Amino acid sequence: MARVVIVGGGWAGCAAALTARQAGADEVLVLERTDSLLGTGLVGGIMRNNGRFTAAEEMAALGAGELFVIADAAARHRNVAFPGHQHATLYDVAIIEPAVRQAVLAHGAEVWLMSRVTGIARSNGSLSAVQLENGTLIEGDAFIDTTGTVGSQSFCTEHGNGCVMCVARCPTFGPRTSLTGLAGIPERSGKRADGGIGAMSGSCKLNKDTVARDLLRRLENAGVLVIPLPRHLVNLHKLGGKACQQYASAEFAENVVLLDTGQIKLMTSYMPLEQLRQVPGLENVRYEDPYSGTVGNSMRYSQLSPRDDSLRVLGGPENVFCGGEKAGLLVGHTEAIVTGALAGHNAVRHLAGKQPLVLPDTLACGDAIGHVRAAMETEAGLTKKYTFSGSVYFERMLARGLYTTDLEVIAARVAAAGLANVYQQRVL
């Protein structure tokens, strides 16, 4: 009986659950701290923009495209363009979680909700069990750390603008814990250009019922709306601390960029309500996430796991893998699915005594994992964020010719690497 325990039920944890089951793990448990899966994915929604399209299609060719199919099926808008971004898919945050939950359960994985991990047990140089806050001990053969990097309240207070009551809901369910941290492995933090630690999440969500009817109609038709900000409200300085550097061009400071993801996604870290209400059409608006979007947003990138390119966590127990934001300064759902899927697959390979899978740098997925690992080892690299959708990593994708929207080219690349449907193959 091979049992894989995944700590953290965000996009990365769910992706890991699927690939671990497909690779032949008998039992897969997803331990989630809150009452629902997907974590920050509950307020996200942007897929397939720019290089993420390439990455998503590579994952489909590698045999782990199911979550992308689910996100596509839950899409409110397809092929949306907004400043600096092409062919984005916007999924509906209201219907995505039940769909993903169903898929994880259908694959035979167990989902444990309200299961905050606060302790570990070891034996012979490997992790043997994790302990929940209520004392339950959960044994496993391999563990995957997809705990993310958002929060806790004290981190947001120390390095951000305080607890702003975001979807992480630390006060209710207890703040995020790090499996890598519990195992006593030293972790790294992302840095800001000004030397501070962490980065602030890059978007807020507004309540749909509180905006002007006409504005809402236009937004729901097009999926995106760009409204120029009144001159006196433009603040270019705020972009520097943003987690999502792909949304940090001047256009995002000079305009209010709204996306329709079920809620209204406002592409700015935070903005005082009084200022926001000066924008035509938003006279009566209120925040939906974070509730205190007036003063700030959640802080991220505090605890990154040291790892190799197979996503095994280094410097501690030998049966721990990591995915999602833990795996590096990788921003986004697509990135979380890419790393989570590989971590899930390699956890099972580890149990089968097989060589871990390392994706080659001829694929965007493999190149990103390797490039970010190398970049995180330098001080300058820690100040940047990496995503298929923009900023430094998308530039690298363009320079290396990895970006394409041609499905045949992508399939041929994956086939040339000998990895077609690799995630579908049982290894145990």
Place this chain on the structure above:
Amino acid sequence: MITAECINCGACELDCPVRAITPAPSQFRIDPMVCMECDGYYPVPRCQWVCPVSACAPERESYLFKARALTNRGAPPVVLRAAPPAETPAILQGRLDRLQKQLALVTNKETRAELRYAMAKLQWQLGQITDAEFAEIEKFYENFTYEWC
């Protein structure tokens, strides 16, 4: 322990008889190595008494009480598992057919008896035999002993 409710007013720092309270980045904190919980100074801890927002909880018991009250920590987990697939007639019929094939291959009388009983149960579930017929078969196997074989 001073909870996150602290509004940073500084009243506790001024009144602490042993100077155990210092400012921290966003709120004040109590140094547990210095704090004596006002034992010998005041009947109730001074910081708790002066704090305008009840954020000071110097005693361990009151801290734990607050921690429980402020959060939902330590609740039992909610475990979700996929429901086993519903037993449609097609699935039951498939099972019955497989048992039929096994029966043709098995010569051991005990096993044959077990197979026959399992098949009768499936036939009953599928409505191929009546309740009365199945009750009779069930009764027969209830009294069945392997000595008969």
